[in-house]
Amino acid sequence: MYHKSRFAAALAAVGCIGLAGCAAQPKEGSAGANAATLSVKGSDTMVQLAQAWAEAFMKAHPDVRVSVTGGGSNTGFTALISKGADIANASRAIKPEEAESAAKKGVTPKEFVVAQDALSIIVNKANPVTELTMDQLKDIYTAKVTNWKDVGGSDAPIVLNARESSSGTSTFFQEHVLGKGTPYAATAMLQPATSQIVSGVGQDAGAIGYVGLGYLNDTVKAILLKKDAGSDAVAPTVANVVNGTYLLARPLFEYTNGEPSGTAKVWLDWVRGPEGQAIVKKLDFVPAE
């Protein structure tokens, strides 16, 4: 029976530790933006970038603890509005509905461009097609065109890869390529995360997909985009984003609740400063300016 009481004691001890942990936590959490913790939530596109920032930032500011969570741009805004995050990452601008529900809860989202990206259209390396117009791209993703031969390729069916509908990337693509309110073709495979698109396009000869610059590798080929049949074909590169010629360049945002102060301000200044922007370059994104 000694065993049993010892087990009970161990249980109680674990319980106490747990409770102590809980008791300590609320204070830390409710201290607001001036506390030495910073919670960054949102866009999956930016999650690696934000993690890299967090790592370097915490080396420069050992007294601050930055936690980064992905989950998508939607999640970021939701968390910002419910005050579950200090910073919301987003690969799209805030929607009017979101701004409205923020206002209802007394939150005033303030927007900062922290980096840029070229949303790159990728196909399998074996695909002879090298460029597409925006209209062709739209026809492909709305299944008006379902064979590569109709856009100058070989006779093979097109396999559509897109992102899950609630991701900011998916929303951006929908608004800028398909047109707001135009649905993706039902046959589009909606992948939960970007790496799935890259591996799918690498596997399937007839596949097409869209990913951020940082995901390009040698199993896929980035397509050059043209505004229409007569205009120049532009590659998704850092230079073409900077000079404004690439059609699917997109800003990446961080949002705060009101004018940032305290740790959030230090963070945003650092992120937009030389050190933060060096990391942007290192991860194959495009600097904010």
Added chain:
Amino acid sequence: MTPAVDPGVAPGPSLGVGSRSRAHRGQTFAFGALGFGTMLIVAPVLWFFGYVVYHGASQISWTFLTQPPNAIDASGGIFPAIVGTLYLMVGTVLIAMPLGIAGAIYLTEYAGHSPIVRLIRLAIVNLAGVPSIVHGLFGLGFFVLFVGGSIDAFVLHASRPVWGQPCILWGCCTLAVVILPIIITSTEEALLAVPSSFREASLGLGATKWHTIRRVVLPAALPGVLTGAILGVGRAAGETAPVMITCAASFMPTLPRGLNDQAMLLPYHLYFVVTQVPNPSLGLQSGIALVLIALVISINASGIFLRMRARRARKW
């Protein structure tokens, strides 16, 4: 593989012998087909393990097991994911064990044959069959938003979520619901295996019912009870869907600091690396899968082994 078949027997003139040998040929064919069907299950299983080991083994190193992952490409190690999974295993079993053991004691020692018992059994079967993603939805809706949200709103009056967000505690609660049927079923089996003469002897000596259960029945059933706990822990360690929306973080700069912190978890880390991290190497993915499979299988194998020994070692 097919005994009792005599291939040398020629079909005789009598109808009886002819149909007998036809029947034997039928048996040979049927047993061959069954063996082939079994092969079709076994061979891919062996290939599966071979695949993961072949691609993942070279990844395993002391560094891999003890270092955090690199924030950018998840290379490096998986230490925080291992720690998070251990936290969740312990927490889950601490919640599920008392509940499951109490439930099993009720079913075997108190309930008798009342209609409510039939209802409880139906509930256990259904609880075991609830899809893991529905457990996740329940965990999100009930534990995180309802219970956690209520604590924040009415107890702490917190201006920002403290408990009303995915965290270790709610992950443990959700997983405890997932493994509860396993614990009840194993414990019940163990309790039923304790002969009623034990109980009668104890009661006959004047002990109360609870005293009998605590001092006689439970100790005798202990190996079986532990088996249930171990199998439950094994299940908890490998589940992704329920914790993906109630607990898991894709990356954390430090280890979790409290029950209301999120945690990195091995199964979710594998999912995250496979689907999200840019250009992960096959070795890295397989290495994580290998550690996860090794962890879960060794837990389960020890549970199965313990159960076998407990069944054989019964002295009554």
Added chain:
Amino acid sequence: MASPKRGFKERAVEGVVFSGGMASIVLVVLIFLFVLKEAMPLLREYPLIRFLTDRGWQPTLAAPEGPWFGLMPNLWGSFLVTAGAVALSVPLALSTAIFTSEVAPGWLRDMLKPLVELLASVPSVAIGFVGAVAINPLVKDLFGLDTGKSAMAGSIMLAFMAAPTIATIAEDAINAVPRSFRDGSLALGATRWQGIASIVLPAAKPGILAAVMLGVGRAVGETMVVIMVTGNAGVLPDKGLWYAFTHSVRTITGTIGAEALEVANGEPHYRALFMLGVVLFTITFILNAIAHYSLGKGDRRAQA
């Protein structure tokens, strides 16, 4: 120890274990009610008839008529993947069950049984990972498909997840058939196989049915594997069964798993995912109830 005190303690203990026993019922009811409660407000903004008949799942569409939350493509995908998995796994799993319990010599049985049990415990995310990196390309090349991310790949992977469930429970059912049934048929001059086919299997039928139902439940409720290998395209069949089977589908579980992380609490999309959860819970509840009652019937028959 005074006796009233002891009586109190006894009653307290009884109360505690009774609540432990009731926990399962409470939890099942709570799960259903909570998922339902979170789902119901959807119907205020999105009529049930549209949920049941809309042909598309476009939960963030900014169209004038609002987003589409169509159950049908999800249900169809779940059905197709599960049907394929059942067609593959039932014959193989039953073969395994019969082979292990009736045919295999002792040493082989001792190897096969733990192997099947270990397969049952492999985390689904690991199976999904191997499916995505190895089985998708394999399926594509074997059948000359445009992409390996298909219902077929999902069915193959789910077959391996359902097989151990089916095999283990079916084997228990076969083992529960009394020895005397077999001896009787052998004594009548039948071969062992004739005995198995005409006496043992019919006697074990309720248990085998339960095994299949639980296997179906496992397949229809599996999430991580289908997210990773089926491609998640929300289509309805319009070009025949084989075409559908060899192309991408979207399942109920896949939709919930992929989107639950990204929805904002309380918005219609969040409600719609819970509504899918209600559908899924109902399907598995029916399957489990059938399994439970057919097992009960088997027990009674064995006792009789």
